[in-house]
Amino acid sequence: DVKVTQSSRYLVKRTGEKVFLECVQDMDHENMFWYRQDPGLGLRLIYFSYDVKMKEKGDIPEGYSVSREKKERFSLILESASTNQTSMYLCASSPRVRGRTEAFFGQGTRLTVV
Amino acid sequence: AQTVTQSQPEMSVQEAETVTLSCTYDTSESDYYLFWYKQPPSRQMILVIRQEAYKQQNATENRFSVNFQKAAKSFSLKISDSQLGDAAMYFCAYRTPASKTGANSKLTFGKGITLSVRP
Numbered sequence: 001d002v003k004v005t006q007s008s009r010y011l012v013k014r015t016g017e018k019v020f021l022e023c024v025q026d027m028d029h030e031n032m033f034w035y036r037q038d039p040g041l042g043l044r045l046i047y048f049s050y051d052v053k054m055k056e057k058g059d060i061p062e063g064y065s066v067s068r069e070k071k072e073r074f075s076l077i078l079e080s081a082s083t084n085q086t087s088m089y090l091c092a093s094s095p096r097v098r099g100r101t102e103a104f105f106g107q108g109t110r111l112t113v114v
Numbered sequence: 115a116q117t118v119t120q121s122q123p124e125m126s127v128q129e130a131e132t133v134t135l136s137c138t139y140d141t142s143e144s145d146y147y148l149f150w151y152k153q154p155p156s157r158q159m160i161l162v163i164r165q166e167a168y169k170q171q172n173a174t175e176n177r178f179s180v181n182f183q184k185a186a187k188s189f190s191l192k193i194s195d196s197q198l199g200d201a202a203m204y205f206c207a208y209r210t211p212a213s214k215t216g217a218n219s220k221l222t223f224g225k226g227i228t229l230s231v232r233p
């Protein structure tokens with residue numbers, strides 16, 4: 001089974017802190033995603049990586065950056081956390097194989113910025 | 115840009131009955147994939163069913179089936195014989211095939227619908 005692991009289920013950080021959310025997948029998938037989930041807004045894509053060191057901005061990249069130095073790991077970075085970044089963060093991965101494009105998700109990190 | 119619309123925020127169904135969740139999308143592409151994901155209270159997103167746009171036949175997975183209307187850009191999920199374990203948030207999602215480099219293959223979600231199942 002594909003496994004996508006996020007480093008924390010719950011995280012509390014202070015305003016202005018630099019925050020790292022880590023995601024690791026064990027199925028050699030080329031694509032990895034970071035989403036933010038808020039009530040009434042669904043899942044919004046923050047960043048997408050389609051290969052090592054390659055990334056694309058999603059719909060809401062402001063205030064975030066990402067790092068993909070190794071194929072299995074995709075990090076989301078909040079350079080200076082703010083209270084409006086309190087949210088659920090979901091990581092996902094998918095293969096780049098035609099006909100198998102479904103994404104596999106981690107269990108989410110609920111981040112609270114105080 | 116592709117958009118996915120789920121206009122019903124909540125729905126309720128009696129156990130053992132059938133319910134249909136609606137989804138529409140907007141795209142100028144002819145080749146793409148559509149998905150329904152389930153998110154139970156545990157927060158783990160689970161793939162329910164997938165449809166390739168080039169396939170005319172509607173996908174089916176046990177009690178779950180879709181009604182894919184490509185011209186209308188509609189992709190509804192039908193759950194038959196509803197069970198208490200079906201209670202969850204359901205998300206409709208859209209994706210185009212990856213380019214050769216893998217770029218431009220974003221996965222876009224709707225806002226989701228909360229399904230409750232009455233015993």
